[in-house]
Amino acid sequence: MFFTAVQKSAFGYTPTDIAVLWGSTSPNSSQYYTNFDAGNHITKITTASGIAAGDVLVIGTGTSSSSAHTAIITGSATPISALNPVxxxxxxxxxxxADSTTTSHGCSASFPDSRCVGGVFTAGEGTAFLRLYSDLSDSLVGYGFTWSVTSGATYYTxxxxxxxxxxxxxxxxI
Structure with missing residues (x-):
């Protein structure tokens, strides 16, 4: 897991440390989602303007057949002109x-995925962009996201x- 490896590298955590924090020596994204949703060892960020580098985005499976996913946010959220779906x-x-994935976050010139070179995507670790939706007061609660910042990307509730x-x-x- 990408996020587990980052914690070990950045903080010097051992498998035991990871298990104490997250309930497993090698938690998957579903386990991280459960912990984050419960507020374990995190402060929840609920507004787009509150997002900062180092925050962690964890996507659960919900009713989707897609797997859960974990990404580390590398900068603040930037408001963009509305793209479809609006x-x-x-x-x-x-x-x-920054994340590790087998699916491109879009090969966009404006919002690139570092794994897209010459229009060809190579799976693995890299940097990219996701698109989040907020209400008009900036709250992320109750709104979904798209996997990329490209027009027509699938909107997930x-x-x-x-x-x-x-x-x-x-x-x-200690």
Whole structure:
């Protein structure tokens, strides 16, 4: 898991540390989603303007046949001009991420996926963008996302693929 490897590298966590925090020595995205949704070891971020580099986006499976997914946010959310699909009463935001995936986040010149070179996507670790929707007051609660910042990208409702954005809570010194 990408996020588990990042924690081990960035914080020096051992498999035991990971198990104490997340309930498994090698948690998958579904396990991270359960922990993040419960607020375990994170502060939930519920507004687009509150998103910052280092926050973690965890997508659950919901009613979708897609698997859960975890991405590390690498910068703040940027408001963008609405792209299809457009929903009344919403704003759209481009969110830069780092993740590992087998599916492109769009080979867009404006919002590139580093794994797309010459229009060819290569699976693995990289950087890209997701699109989030908020209501007009900036709240992410109750609105979904698209996998890329490209017109016509599939819109996932919170029921189909729920997500949580969390900022890790610092561990107390021992």
């Amino acid at each position: 929903y009344a009463g919403t704003k759209q935001w481009a969110v830069p991420i 919170p029921t189909a693929r729920p997500y949580v954005i969390g900022r890790l809570t610092p561990c107390p010194p």
